[in-house]
Amino acid sequence: MNNKILTMPAPGVETEVMPARGRVVKSKWTRDLLTFLMVLGPGLIVMVADNDAGAVSTYSQAGAQYGTHLLWVVLLLLPVTYFIQEMVVRLGIATGKGHAAMIYQRFGKWWGLFSLIDLELVNFLTLVTEFAAIDLALTKMGVDPRIGVPLVAAGLVLLVLSGSYRRWERTVVFLCLLDLVWFAIAFAVRPPLAQIVRGSVMPVMPAGGLTPDLIFLVIAIVGTTVAPWQLFFQQSCIADKRLRFADVKWARLDTFFGACITITVAGCMMLAGNASLAHGFKFTDPAQMAMDIGSFTNGFFRNAILLMMINAAVLGTTAISLSSAWAYGEVRGWPHSLQLPVKKAPGFYVVYLVSVAAAAGLVLIPRAPLQLIILSVQVLAGVMLPSAIIFLQLLLNDKELLGEYANKPWNNAVNWTIIIVLFALSLILAAQVAAPNLFPAS
Amino acid sequence: MATNQFVVIHPLDDLPEQKADIESLGPMPMTTSVRVSLMSLRAYLVAMMLMVLYHVLGLAGRFR
Numbered sequence: 337m338n339n340k341i342l343t344m345p346a347p348g349v350e351t352e353v354m355p356a357r358g359r360v361v362k363s364k365w366t367r368d369l370l371t372f373l374m375v376l377g378p379g380l381i382v383m384v385a386d387n388d389a390g391a392v393s394t395y396s397q398a399g400a401q402y403g404t405h406l407l408w409v410v411l412l413l414l415p416v417t418y419f420i421q422e423m424v425v426r427l428g429i430a431t432g433k434g435h436a437a438m439i440y441q442r443f444g445k446w447w448g449l450f451s452l453i454d455l456e457l458v459n460f461l462t463l464v465t466e467f468a469a470i471d472l473a474l475t476k477m478g479v480d481p482r483i484g485v486p487l488v489a490a491g492l493v494l495l496v497l498s499g500s501y502r503r504w505e506r507t508v509v510f511l512c513l514l515d516l517v518w519f520a521i522a523f524a525v526r527p528p529l530a531q532i533v534r535g536s537v538m539p540v541m542p543a544g545g546l547t548p549d550l551i552f553l554v555i556a557i558v559g560t561t562v563a564p565w566q567l568f569f570q571q572s573c574i575a576d577k578r579l580r581f582a583d584v585k586w587a588r589l590d591t592f593f594g595a596c597i598t599i600t601v602a603g604c605m606m607l608a609g610n611a612s613l614a615h616g617f618k619f620t621d622p623a624q625m626a627m628d629i630g631s632f633t634n635g636f637f638r639n640a641i642l643l644m645m646i647n648a649a650v651l652g653t654t655a656i657s658l659s660s661a662w663a664y665g666e667v668r669g670w671p672h673s674l675q676l677p678v679k680k681a682p683g684f685y686v687v688y689l690v691s692v693a694a695a696a697g698l699v700l701i702p703r704a705p706l707q708l709i710i711l712s713v714q715v716l717a718g719v720m721l722p723s724a725i726i727f728l729q730l731l732l733n734d735k736e737l738l739g740e741y742a743n744k745p746w747n748n749a750v751n752w753t754i755i756i757v758l759f760a761l762s763l764i765l766a767a768q769v770a771a772p773n774l775f776p777a778s
Numbered sequence: 779m780a781t782n783q784f785v786v787i788h789p790l791d792d793l794p795e796q797k798a799d800i801e802s803l804g805p806m807p808m809t810t811s812v813r814v815s816l817m818s819l820r821a822y823l824v825a826m827m828l829m830v831l832y833h834v835l836g837l838a839g840r841f842r
Contacts, residue, residue, distance in 0.1 A: 358787035
């Protein structure tokens, strides 16, 4: 590859616009690869960050209770999560605006405000669960959470303060790739390959039949794989990175690549849970599962799972806090970009800082009702997701806004099917909350 | 530039391109049925949030 830097003048543009800088390459293949690598980021990050602390808990619990029987549910969610986020890619690139800004401007202030309140509420509660997981993992590693949690929070704040989108993205992509350690963990504790394949492609009722526990674990898996903050995060990220119309196919590939990684890693988490089940351990939480797995493998895998729990929580925290900060900045009309230094976008960075600090602080309060917060997050996220997707669906059918990037009939057929299924799951969840004895245990 | 040479520019280094002009479009025109559906959805969400709050407060022992 020729690494010559080419600087092109930018005639007729505003003075604050930097001239375009590019790399000259000699083959189409190299051009495509380099373009993909430059576009790679928002899709990968949103997908891998979705495997946050709550996801580690849900997937490993699914494996620890039902072995490899629910692998097919995760595999089924690959197209679901891709189709939803692909709509966000088109919307973000066509408008160059974040999702909150779109709702505010196209549906009016009333709907914009409601969407913002919903997002900020669920995001904050989710952040608390991320720090609760960090607290748990640090405790199992023998680190005092009163020191460890504030240090992690400080690191998360420093991560965004460089005034460079690229620096933040490169660091976070590195953390995303660390998630591949789950492959090594799953390989070490894997069941026979035939069992994995059977669990992935053949839906079989687990022993015990259709119990309330099974229904709600399936809903939790769906809820943790497709979350409302993802819509807001990826669109704002695309707007901040200033992806161009020519980048649409690469941004789709980035999203698909991320979806494949996140689903495969989710499967690996289930296999880790399956290993603890096979050795007769009862699941309580993923940190305890790490200790159990360490007892029949070695200390490396115990520490690897605990570190991956922290990594998942860190990825979730930076993505969720940014989705809050971007959304708030868009709605208030504040400068909101990772490209800006703190003094030029103080409100944006303050929202990020407050989100991280308040969640970390709450976790450190003795006897804080963390278990109730975790329960609320799962229920609220499940309830809010379908309505968040409806706004997305309406925006993607706005031909006046999107032109050729608007949904095609087949997009709508797929997306309305997804929305109907999500609503059905949401109603089951609602029924269970309203009447906990509605589904009798078998 | 000679043939078989391609310039690859990072999005952040590239010149800004014209996007859909949302400001000039204003609010999206909505039919009555869409408006009613969205209002119903909002009412459902508010009811669900209150129900979750009630459930969580119940679990926290606030109604004993």
